[in-house]
Amino acid sequence: MRVIIPLVAVGALGIIGALGGYLIPGLFGVVVPYAALAVFLVGIIVNVLRWAKSPVPFRIPTTSGQQKSLPWIKQNKFDNPSTMVGLIGRMAAEVLVFRSLFKNTKMELGHDRNVTYGQEIFLWVAALAFHYSFLVIFLRHFRFFMEPVPFFSTMLAQVDGFFEITVPTVYLSGLVLLGALGYLFFRRIYYANLRYISLPADYFPLFLIMAIAVTGLSMRHLPWFKADLFVVKDLAVSIFSLSSPPVDALRNMQPMFFAHLFLVSSLIAYFPFSKLLHMPGIFMSPTRNLVNNSRVKRHINPWNPEVKTHTYEEWEDEFRDLMRDAGLPLEKDE
Amino acid sequence: MSEHLPKPEVLSNVDFSLPDKGWMDTHSDFKPGTWNYSGTRKSVAYLDEPYPRKWQPSDEDWQLPHNWKEIILEGMRDRLDKFRTFKIFMDICVRCGACADKCHYFIGSGDPKNMPVLRAELLRAVYRKEFTLAGKLMGRMAGGLDLTEDLLRDWFYYFFQCTECRRCSVFCPYGIDTAEITMMGRELLNLVGLNIDWIMTPAANCFRTGNHLGILPHGFKDSVDFAVDDVYDNTGVRVEAPVNKKGAEILFVVPSADYFADPHYYGFMGYLTLLHEIGLDYTFSAYASEGGNFGLFHSNQMMKRLNAKIYAEAKRLGVKWILGGECGHMWRVIHQYMDTMNGPADFLEEPVSPITGTKFENAKSTKMVHICEFTADLIKNGKLKLDPSRNDHVRATYHDSCNPSRGMGLLDEPRYVINSVMNNFFEMPENTIREKTFCCGSGAGLGTDENLEMRMRGGYPRANAVQHVRDKHGVNRLLCICAIDKATLAPLMEYWAPEVNVGAIHELVGNALVMKGEKPDRDADLRGEPYGNAKAKEEKKEEGGKG
Helix, strand or coil, X not given: XXXXXXXXXXXXXXXXXXXXXXXXXXXXXXXXXXXXXXXXXXXXXXXXXXXXXXCCCCCCCCCCCCCCCCCCCCCCCCCCCCCHHHHHHHHHHHHHHCHHHHCCEEEEXXXXXXXXXEECCHHHHHHXXXXXXXXXXXXXXXXXXXXXXXXHHHHHHHHHCCCCCCCCCCCHHHHHHXXXXXXXXXXXXXCHHHHHHCCHHHHHHHHHHHHHHHHHHHHHHCHHHCCCHHHHHHHHHHHHHCCCCCHHHHXXXXXXXXXXXXXXXXXXXXXXXXXXXXXXXXXXXXXXXXCCCCCCCCCCCCCCCCCCCCCHHHHHHHHHHHHHHHCCCCCCCC | CCCCCCCHHHHCCCCCCCCCCCHHHCCCCCCCXXXXXXXXXXXXXXXXXXXXXXXXXXXXXXXXXXXXXXXXXXXXXXXXXXXXXXXXXXXXXXXXXXXXXXXXXXXXXXXXXXXXXXXXXXXXXXXXXXXXXXXXXXHHHHCCCCCCHHHHHHHHHHHCCCCCCCHHHHHCCCCCCXXXXXXXXXXXXXXXXXXXXHHHHHHHHHHHHCCCCCCCHHHHHHHHHHHHHHHHHHHCCCCCCCECCCCCCEEEECCHHHHXXXXXXXXXXXXXXXXXXXXXXXXECCCCCCCXXXXXXXXXXXXXXXXXXXXHHHHHHCCCEEEECCCCHHHHHHHHHHHHHHCCCCCCCCCEXXXXXXXXXXXXXXXXXXXXXHHHHHHHCCCCCECHHHHCCCCEEECCCHHHHHCCCCCHHHHHHHHHHCCCEXXXXXXXXXXXXXXXXXXXXXXXXXXXXHHHHHCHHHHHHHHHHHHHHCCCEEEECCHHHHHHHHHHHHHHCCCCEEEEHHHHHHHHECCCCCCCCCCECCCCCECCCHHHHHHHHHHHHHC
16 A cells, blocks of 8 residues: 555646646646745745754764874774865765765675675665766756756757667666666565555655656657647746746647646655655754864854752762761861 | 573574564564663652653553653654754655664564664654644655554653664764664653663762762772772782872763773773873862763753763862763763863863873863873873783774764774784674674663663674674684673673673773883783783793703
């Protein structure tokens, strides 16, 4: 059920988009994307502010290497940063190449009950492949959103379509994206532990992005679903420039286009309410984004509470006789 | 060892099969040997903590206050506003599973809720249900769960089956720290009087007497004097070890087990020989007679209450700075919390070694230096006369304690000291040391008898790595710099690797240290066992005699 329901939900979203676009193109071509974009932007901002509102009372980086201590001991400046430069390095490695995930190991039980911890690289590879192919596809789409077409979009399209396998050219990124998503789905189903921890909210975005990829690819490569790119561009440019959209022309668009658009809208509207918040969240994670300098510099806890302590005076009052007998010095000898 | 404890052959046969039902529908069964007794009424009341009462986790009725659910939800709201970690870690987990097989309790027990991700999901499910729109609207479909008494029992069971070691956090792509989540979970449980005695009674002792063991001032003095006598018997040198001495240059704070428990005590003797030999002007304190802090395992307030005495005492005695002994969680508190909680220590000076003149710039604000940093500096500057061959009978490996490695990064200082005082040192496999070190399985207040089975299970990954170097290199000593390690690795080794004993780094320092005025026939280590070079020396002597 945890797999079926999200799958059905994504299917339903696709059908709603296709049908809705066919029946009410203005709503599904213009209003829904606008609304989704608004929900996305407001949602991200609200969440980031909501996180920022809670202070970081204690400096608790997870140190993953040698600290800065004596000058002749070699510090691991990135895994245990003590300066801003090191910290930026650590964060960049986390965000750009998923460094912590790269360290992943896999526990294996050998003979004689020996436990070994081998390399586990597949999750890292798939995660990297997924995120970067998605990024490339997103950037490639700028040729639809902007006039003149930005240079990176053209450039990426050229690199991405390097192999020129078919006409129109198959973009590598589309295949990588589907492959990576396929693996990420497969491992959730195949490994018992992962199946056990997975929630519907883990399958839903996988299916949703798969459906976006499939509808997108079908428009490019299947003659029956070809979308009129001039209309697409008019629409996108109008949305991003807040000018009047080509509603009439939308009436002639393929339902496949509306399915694609609605699925994308669903994804971005779903984003701020889901685990996809890990994207802004990683930047604010206190175990990663703080330098390990808590003995060098005092860090302030804004709500540092008053607490009841056992003062020395109270302590000596309680034990004075014992202390005197043991010959320990006293503050007050009476 | 408890008579109920299954044999190692049985315990190492871990069952990794999963229940038929999902985790939301299965609950802990509180099997004996896996959980801890509740905090006693006396200790809970002494610390002014809420709802002191007589109850046990195995009871049908936990005698919760009638509004327990509101108390906990209110407590969650309060903590979400106070800790960004809590809020973010509730929101951003993608359940990628990278943490799953990183937990020693999961590896040793096979219980799926010991996968860090599920331990956190126990709390996250309630968060989603009560604090997120999706969870409020869609409940279970969005991963939300009502806070029921069954779920509360799971919280208790699994938050007291986490040693806050942070190993999973190293591997998490977002740095989600289960220790932080467990700490929040335990704070919430405390609000309705759910806690364990192995935390509450040491904390109460510590609050009253200054140390977890409840040793009174004269007892403290006796222990130190006793160690001074033992050092004399062993080395022929009468060292000085002042207590509560005003105007000393340095206050030396150690975990109480160092002067009271075996094998910590030999390390304590090591400190005394070392500090005497370099002529350091220092003092112990019977008031700040504990560096450890079981408050860390209870709540941030309790941690602050127990920690306050260290700066207060440094101020009263008028010392320049503070030196800290071998301890794990003590150093998590000192490194990451003390200055923030009880600072600023503006009445102290920036630590400078009076022997070498080295400025400890990494302790500039907190003004507390780790003994391994201090000793490494002494050795590097050639201030100690060391004879590593005296430790030739020891074949050692080193266990990085969780807190100094993942909450501080103290990795190479201890190794430098070890390599300077002995000849036979062997590292355990790479994925089990340094920041990837495995917990002893008994930290964070879980090192007691009633959960011994769980401790032996949780300690298995560590023990297994020790077995490896024992078989490969004949290792017979497991070194560590944590008082809880020394107390709990000993029975762990007895159970899994009986040929290996446990000891402090500074015990080996004391052994190797050639002291001025030591007795000419000093021939035994601090444990009273013959020096490793005794045989070689004898042979040499015989040869000399013949010649």
